[in-house]
Amino acid sequence: MTDTHVIRVLVVDDDKAMRVSLLDLLDAAGFEAESLPRADQVADKLIDFAPDVIVSDVRMPGMSGLDLLASMSDQNAPPLVLISAHGDIPTAVKAMQDGAYSFVEKPYEPRRLLTILRHAADQYRLRLGTERLKARLAELSGLDRVFLGRTDDMVMLREDILNVSASDAPLLLLGETGTGKELVARALHDLGPRADGPFVVINCATLSVDTFERDMIGVKGGPAGQIAAASGGTLFLDEIGACPMQVQAMLLRVIDQREITPLGAPSPVALDLRVVSATNESPDEAVAEGRFRRDLLFRINAVTLNIPSLRDRRDDVAFLFTHFVAQYAQIYEVTPPEMTPEDIAALLAHDWPGNVRELRNVAERRVLAARRGLGSVTQALRADHAFDDVPNTLREAVASFERELISKAIKAHEGRMDAVAEALGIGRRTLNEKIVKLGLNKDEIL
Template sequence: MNNDDVLQTPALSVLIVDDEPGMRSFLKKALSKRFALVETAGSVEDAERLRSRCHFDLLVVDIRLPGRDGIEWNEALDPGSRRSDIIFMTGYADMETAIRALRAGAADFIMKPFHLEQMMQAVDRCLERRLLRRENLLLKREVKQSQVGDNTLIGISDAMTRVKEVIDRVAPTNSVVLIEGESGTGKELVARMLHKRSGRSGPFVPVNCGAIAPELLESELFGHVAGAFTGARSAREGLFSFASGGTIFLDEIGEMPLQMQTALLRVLEQRAIRPVGSEKETPVDVRVIAATNRELMDEVKEGRFRRDLYYRLNVLNVRIPPLRERQDDIVELVHHFTRQLASELGLKEVSWSHEDLELMTRHDWPGNIRELRNLVERCLLLGKPPVEYWRQQVTPEISSAEAGQPGYPDEMPLKEVERMHVMQVVDSQQGNKSAAARVLGVSRKTLDRKFKEWGLQE
């Protein structure tokens, strides 16, 4: 890792524990070039007080400390709280001490006196591992949350041409962006395109504000320190820290509780986060993109959304048209989803008849792109063209023989039947998941969990 790489990670923090004031001052000055937050302590007791208020990515600890030594302190920590890398320093090393340090989980072991370059190399190795762990966590999150294959904004209509032009103008800036559009129009896809074309080196981190319990949202976004609330046995980083150098996408921002809106406004104005239970703020370099399927100004008038936050989010605006306003794109979208889904499902790609395509261009598509994609998927799985599928859906009279037949092929797995039925109900409710949950007799949270399992996003 070179110095430029390290300097691009402003959300990292370090705690230096040494009883020599000169060493603390020397290391603080040197490590300030690598870390956004550098704290120092002269004893284990001071270090514990700092750790209770703030998460640290790295601990640089002298072994010989007043009272309890550094290794004993680290060994006494709860295993769940040992999430910080640790570099031990000592001027009195022997083989037994070195073995103890390694068994205590030391990332490195440095003898005093040392050259600054030796310390910085050890620090950089720790940072490289830390950033790699973050990337792995984000990759796992991306696999769960992103819709496979949906990485292209399809459409040649005038409405979509205007959207693409706005994306080209807005993407290179670091300003906050508000994406507006009905449910199922592809707001996350637009957010990903904005990030991809922004030139930012960090990750894209999507967050569905409506799918996280209000009491957990602040911790999820900003992190927390040990003991911040019941069950918080160890410190944890938030998604703003994971998104350092990149973009955080706050989907369904209209669902955010008022208390959290206040906290988000402070982050946008100060460019710093404060983990739950902490007294310290850490600078962050994160671009914020928010999205909503609500009319936020109406929410402001009703007192459900802060006016100052609305204007802070609405610096740059991208409004995505519903599918009924871009009928010229429907045939291209059908072909795109047919190729994509046939490949994903291991099915033979089909060619739709002129009647099928004509019927789809005339449909109103209340569920927008999501409804269209789901229809194509069902037709491929059932081996029925849209004309036949829709005819069965709208025909009120069926024979007793037909009534005894199952609605899905016998060989279809139960999980797939469940998914198709849920998506059909969501479509029938014009993409309104809260209404669909009531029809299905489940909670909205259960429905959101199912969508997450299936990799279906806004």
């Protein structure tokens, strides 16, 4: 993504003719430029003009160009390009060692000077962007830690979650796969009056007419069905658009009547729960095509929240990636790899069809490669990225990988399982199932 911000250049030279010449060149090249005759005036100008790069003569009365370089110790100071008719190799070497971006002799070659200034400005903006990312990560709190991002859509989403969390009204979440619909549903539950109750997730794509009553409603004298298990808390109906039509009718009765009758039970059992549903397709189109019941849609969408896709908030991409890399670096006990200009360019050029979930996976692959001193974002974006030292069979490889990842996440988050699930990008229930399946013992890990 190309930055359309006009490059700002500050020219510092005691020679008026040289200042005018440089200003004319910069103006003709589309730069925004201002000039000063003395280096000791630069500090005030940095505040008023905020240049992306400074061009300064070396030899000037009072404060020289080398003195100006020495005074700019702040890591957020713009790069300095020194220019002088008296330049020699020792001066140039000393200037570069002291932090000058480049050194140009008079008479300068205009095209070369402009190229140097463009490159200096680009690197300066990337450096400032990285510092801003770090500052934003440091100030995160509350909902910001779950729903990262500062785009208008994400700010509005967080406000909407806070506004509707206290309500019991049925709520429908709309968003593409990987945007974090379950995280939003859990946040609504955790922030609402039912936070102490259960949060039950049902994947509607797996429901069938034959097993609905037994698994969802329950059997008298047997274990409670999943819907009954949500009483007192929140029932999250994920992928409700994929629910078979006959099952939709069964769900409609449950939601409408707020009661269930377990198989073999003589009377119905009242339900006290909030229903939150989610789909990755347009429910209106599904109704129009006859794939979804209009009356069920009316029951579940008293409130609707739209979760933006990652490509619609590209300004958050680098920030999110930095956050996930830091998380996985902690889990895998490695130093987070530094982001290069090429890495940022690759992140911004990608379309992110898998949204935040895909971004999280790319960050993990980047950290795994960094464990071996290898890798880049471009390589991590490749779906066929291979890892060394894996077991012989796919089943063994997956189990070994999950066992190591979950164990390190439990250690990193000191056994706080909600935080572990969030860091791994899975639901709490899924995490519990994997822990049992893999034979992990939290106490032994800690």
